[in-house]
Amino acid sequence: MQDIRLVGFDGDDTLWRSEDYYRAAEKRYEEIIGRYIDLHDARTLRHLLEVERRNLKVFGYGVKGMTLSMIEAAIELTDARISARDLQQVVDIGRDTLGHPVELLHGIREAVEAVAARWPVVLVTKGDLFHQEDKIARSGLADLFPRIEIVSEKDPPTYARVLAEFGIEPQQFVMVGNSLRSDIEPVVRLGGWGVHVPYAITWAHEAEHGLAEEHPRVRTVASAAELPEAIAGIVADVAAG
Incomplete structure (x- = not known):
């Protein structure tokens, strides 16, 4: 199982x-x-x-x-x-x-803490190495993530590499993010799961994706507070086979 x-x-x-x-x-x-x-x-x-x-x-x-x-x-x-x-x-x-401020989204620290108390977590973020390192440090969240991956692109090969290094199969992985293109679709294509947390503003490039609406491996939540329950729901679905 x-x-x-x-x-x-x-x-x-x-x-x-x-x-x-x-x-x-x-x-x-x-x-x-x-x-x-x-x-x-x-x-x-x-x-x-x-x-x-x-x-x-x-x-x-x-x-x-x-x-x-x-x-x-x-x-x-x-x-x-x-x-x-x-x-x-x-x-x-x-x-x-x-040099912009690093402003955490409402309730996100509590949500990550709740998820990390039940499952291992990893931060997978995309962009310039120096800028991402600086934002992570100023966010005050680094202590919640035993491992942090800063990648140049989020695509199936990148996620496959990360999962292989953890020694797990894609179907044992859930990715949480605001971008269907970068955070959710590549993981789902590999056989994993996604929790989509839409943000009010999306870059046009990130808005383009190939996922169908109501995809069975994707959950959508309206706020950070809903994340633990959404992941628990995925866990229940996996257990049910």
């Missing part, structure tokens, strides 16, 4: 706020680009998303990749007319975003 032997938690927008600061950065970026072009005609943020997507394999995820993509997009959108002073302001946006 299989049982749940490990519960994974995502970091950004699952444990602490993150996307809010990226959206604020985009608005500041728009203000700078608006000095050169008509924002409504240029579809500025859509262009920025396209640049970020094509740069993911080079710059990776996170604020630094976003900032480099902002600079590249700004040069393209303005036909290289943007001034060095304004490019410096784009760099400043990135620096300010890297």
